[in-house]
Amino acid sequence: MNNTPQLLPMVWANTNLDTIVGTFEQDGIVVLKDMLFGDQVTAADRVANRLLTQLDERPWAAGEEYCQRFDIWTKIFGNLESDPDILVLFENEVMQTVTDKLSGVGSAIGSIGSWVTSRGCGQAWHQDSWSSDPNLFILNRIVFTRNYTPEHGQLLFVPGSHRYGDLPTGDPYEPLPNQVAFTPSANAAVFLHTRTYHCVTKNATDEPRIQFNRRVVPNGVPGNLTSRARFRNGTWDFSTQSTW
Numbered sequence: 001m002n003n004t005p006q007l008l009p010m011v012w013a014n015t016n017l018d019t020i021v022g023t024f025e026q027d028g029i030v031v032l033k034d035m036l037f038g039d040q041v042t043a044a045d046r047v048a049n050r051l052l053t054q055l056d057e058r059p060w061a062a063g064e065e066y067c068q069r070f071d072i073w074t075k076i077f078g079n080l081e082s083d084p085d086i087l088v089l090f091e092n093e094v095m096q097t098v099t100d101k102l103s104g105v106g107s108a109i110g111s112i113g114s115w116v117t118s119r120g121c122g123q124a125w126h127q128d129s130w131s132s133d134p135n136l137f138i139l140n141r142i143v144f145t146r147n148y149t150p151e152h153g154q155l156l157f158v159p160g161s162h163r164y165g166d167l168p169t170g171d172p173y174e175p176l177p178n179q180v181a182f183t184p185s186a187n188a189a190v191f192l193h194t195r196t197y198h199c200v201t202k203n204a205t206d207e208p209r210i211q212f213n214r215r216v217v218p219n220g221v222p223g224n225l226t227s228r229a230r231f232r233n234g235t236w237d238f239s240t241q242s243t244w
């Protein structure tokens with residue numbers, strides 16, 4: 001894992017939209033930094049602190065069977081669009097401009113969730129969506145409000161894997177050929193195709209890793225596309241809480 005190359009985010013102000021679109025089409029992921037104003041990120045991070053005070057009493061995001069089977073342990077805070085300090089992370093001109101380019105004008109906007117992985121927890125390799133039509137995808141837009149070290153949990157991904165088909169079988173966190181790592185930092189935004197192979201490595205610190213995600217459903221794509229996900233050791237349908 002030590003020789004996994006690190007992805008350096010592109011700086012929003014120095015990157016043109018065509019490069020962003022080209023990178024997303026080629027890699028199935030784009031990471032941009034400094035899209036938002038510093039005080040917006042600071043305000044959102046205060047909300048993150050508030051949410052984290054409620055972490056202990058929060059249940060696991062998906063049932064125990066799912067968590068055990070796939071070794072994915074996350075907690076989610078949902079419906080955060082009612083908080084203006086979180087809403088502004090997604091409802092601003094630059095985020096809208098990039099979103100329109102990557103998923104098309106008129107895409108349906110989902111609600112805002114915050115995914116947290118604390119010590120010992122991660123998200124094993126997965127594809128967030130599966131469909132018989134390989135072109136269908138939902139766009140994850142993930143914003144980080146604080147700096148992390150690799151020990152907090154890196155985002156691993158395989159560039160171009162959104163075009164590869166099914167995630168190879170194996171152990172949940174087993175390294176994949178050509179994997180790249182991104183260590184999240186404050187004011188970084190990840191635009192991630194739901195078919196791209198990705199993983200959040202286990203948090204080895206006492207500080208929870210928190211992020212905000214607002215998904216976008218391109219026109220003509222079923223809103224429930226992410227019901228069916230694929231992991232190294234099996235599949236899961238979140239609507240039935242069983243394999244498919």
Ligand SMILES: O=C(O)CCC(=O)C(=O)O
Nearest residue numbers: 123128140155200211213
């Ligand atoms: O938190 C991350 O880096 C990615 C989480 C993830 O798998 C997702 O949002 O689909």
Ligand SMILES: [Fe+2]
Nearest residue numbers: 126127128198
């Ligand atoms: Fe994911």
